Amino acid sequence: MNEILQFLARHSYWLLMGAILARQACFPIPANLFLVASGALARSGKLSLSMILGLSVVTFLFADLAWYEAGRRLGERILHFACGLSRNQESCVHRANGAFSKHGVRTLLFSKFVIGFDAVAAPLVGRARIPVIKFLAFDGIGAALWAGTYVALGYVFSNQLDLVAHHVIRAGTFLALAVAAGFGFYLVRRLVHWLSFVRQFNLARITPEQLRDRLNAGEDILLVDLQACRDSATERMAIPGAVRINPRALEQDGDVEISPSREVVLYCACPGEFTSARVALALRRKGIEHVRPLAGGLRAWRDRGFPVTSDDRG
Numbered sequence: 513m514n515e516i517l518q519f520l521a522r523h524s525y526w527l528l529m530g531a532i533l534a535r536q537a538c539f540p541i542p543a544n545l546f547l548v549a550s551g552a553l554a555r556s557g558k559l560s561l562s563m564i565l566g567l568s569v570v571t572f573l574f575a576d577l578a579w580y581e582a583g584r585r586l587g588e589r590i591l592h593f594a595c596g597l598s599r600n601q602e603s604c605v606h607r608a609n610g611a612f613s614k615h616g617v618r619t620l621l622f623s624k625f626v627i628g629f630d631a632v633a634a635p636l637v638g639r640a641r642i643p644v645i646k647f648l649a650f651d652g653i654g655a656a657l658w659a660g661t662y663v664a665l666g667y668v669f670s671n672q673l674d675l676v677a678h679h680v681i682r683a684g685t686f687l688a689l690a691v692a693a694g695f696g697f698y699l700v701r702r703l704v705h706w707l708s709f710v711r712q713f714n715l716a717r718i719t720p721e722q723l724r725d726r727l728n729a730g731e732d733i734l735l736v737d738l739q740a741c742r743d744s745a746t747e748r749m750a751i752p753g754a755v756r757i758n759p760r761a762l763e764q765d766g767d768v769e770i771s772p773s774r775e776v777v778l779y780c781a782c783p784g785e786f787t788s789a790r791v792a793l794a795l796r797r798k799g800i801e802h803v804r805p806l807a808g809g810l811r812a813w814r815d816r817g818f819p820v821t822s823d824d825r826g
Contacts, residue, residue, distance in 0.1 A: 524546075524549070524550055524553060524559055524564075525559075525563065525564075525567055527546055528543075528546050528547065528550055528564065528567060528568065528571075529567055529571045531543040531546040532546075532568060532571040532572060532575065533571060533574075533575055536572065536575035536576060536579070536630075537575070538631055544662045545662075547564070547568065547659055547662035547663050547666065548662050548663070548665050548666035549666060550564045550663060550666060551564070551662065551663035551664060551665060551666025551667040551668075551670070552666040552667065552669075552670035553666075554663070554666075554667055555666070555667045555670040556670065561663070561667070564659075564663055565656065565659055565660060565663060568655065568656075568659035568663075569652055569655045569656050569659065572624075572651065572652075572655035572658075572659070573648060573651060573652055573655065576634040576651050576655075577634075577644075577647075577648070579631075579634035579635050579638070580634045580635065580637055580638035580644070580647055580651075581638060582635055582638065583634065583635030583636060583637065583638025583639040584638035584639065584641065585638075586635075590635045590638075590639070608629065608632040608633075608636060609636070611629065612633075612636045612637075612640070616640075617637055617640075617642050617646060617647065617650050618650065619633050619636070619637075620633055620634070620637065620647070620650040620651045620653075620654040621650060621653055621654045621657065622654065622657075623654060624654055624655065624657075624658040625658060634647075634651065637650075637651075717804055717805050717806070717807040718777055718804045718805075718806055718807065719806075719807050719808075720806065720807065720808065720812050720813045720816050720818060721816070723735075723777060723806060723813075724818055727753065731775075732774075732775070733775050733776075733777055734755070734770065734774050734775065734776045734777070735751060735753055735754040735755065735777050735779075736754065736755055736756075736757055736762070736776060736777070736778050736779075737750050737751070737754040737755065737756040737757070737779065737780075737810075738756075738757065738758075738759045738762075738778055738779065738780040738787050738788060738791060739756060739780055739781050739810075749810065749814070749820045749821070749822055750810075750820060750821055750822075751779065751810070751813060751818075751819075751820060751821075752819055752820070752821045754779075759780075759787055759790075759791050762791050762794060762795060770795070770800055771800075772799045772800050772801065773802070774800070774802065775802040775803075776795065776800060776802060776803040776804070777803075777804055777805075777806055778791055778792055778803065778804070778805050778806065779805065779806035779809045779810050779813070780809050780810065781809060781810050781811065788805030788806065788809060789805050791805075792804065792805050
C-alpha cells in the first residue's frame with residue numbers, strides 16, 4: 513500500500529469526521545473524496561465499512577442538528593445568512609423555499625447531492641418546526657445515501673485509486689505546493705471579497721422613521737422594491753408608492769433608467785438588507801449618487817406598524 517493510503521489508514525476516521533464537519537460548516541473541503549478513499553481502504557480490509565458509514569451519518573446528524581436548531585430559533589434570518597455570499601440572495605432564498613414547499617422534509621433525502629442547497633435544507637426544516645425525531649430520521653437517510661454513494665465508488669474502483677495515488681506520490685512536492693497555493697488563493701480571494709463588501713456596505717442608510725417623515729412631507733423619492741419573487745404572501749407586501757424592480761435589472765446594464773439626480777431608496781424583504789446594499793453600490797458605480805438602502809428592509813418598516821399594501825407593483 514502506498515504512503516497516501518497508509519496515512520489515510522492511520523488517521524482516516526478522524527480525517528473523515530473533520531472533513532464532513534468542515535463541509536457542513538460551508539468550508540470548501542471535498543469530503544466526498546475522503547469517502548471514496550475510505551471505501552478503497554475498506555475493500556483492502558484496512559478499515560471497517562460499517563464504521564465508515566456509521567461515523568459519517570452520526571457526524572452529519574451532529575452538524576445538521578446545529579443548523580436545524582438555528583433555523584428553528586432564527587427563522588428567515590438564518591436563510592439569508594446561508595445565502596449571504598450568493599450573487600442574488602433573494603433568488604437563493606426563494607429557490608430554497610420553493611424546493612421545500614414542493615418536497616417538504618423529503619428535501620433532506622437529496623439535498624446533500626445539490627451544491628448550495630445542503631446549507632439551507634436543515635435550517636428550512638427547523639424553521640418549519642418539523643419534529644426533531646422526524647428531522648433526524650430523514651436527515652440520517654439522506655446522509656447514508658450520500659455517504660454510501662461515494663464509499664461504494666471507492667470500494668468498487670479501489671484498484672484504479674491505487675494507480676492514481678501512485679502518480680500523486682510521483683508528483684511529490686510540486687503537487688502539494690500547487691494544491692496549497694490554489695487553496696490559499698481561494699481563501700484570500702474570498703477574504704478580500706468579503707472585506708471589500710463589508711467596507712462598501714458602510715453606506716448612509718435611511719431609517720424607517722426618516723423615510724416615513726419624508727414621504728409624508730411629499731418629498732420626491734423613488735422608492736424601489738427589490739423583491740424579485742412574487743409567489744409568497746410576504747413578498748406581495750410593499751410600501752405604498754414603491755415600484756417593484758428585479759435587482760438583477762438594476763445591477764446589470766438593463767433597460768431600467770434612473771435619473772442621476774433622482775433620490776432613490778431601496779428595500780427588500782431580507783432583514784440584513786444585503787440585496788439593497790449591493791444594488792445601491794451598483795447604482796452608485798453607474799453615477800446615481802443619491803441612493804440609500806432602507807435600514808432593516810421591509811421587515812423593519814412593518815415592525816413599526818407603518819402602512820403597507822398587498823398590491824403587486826412588478
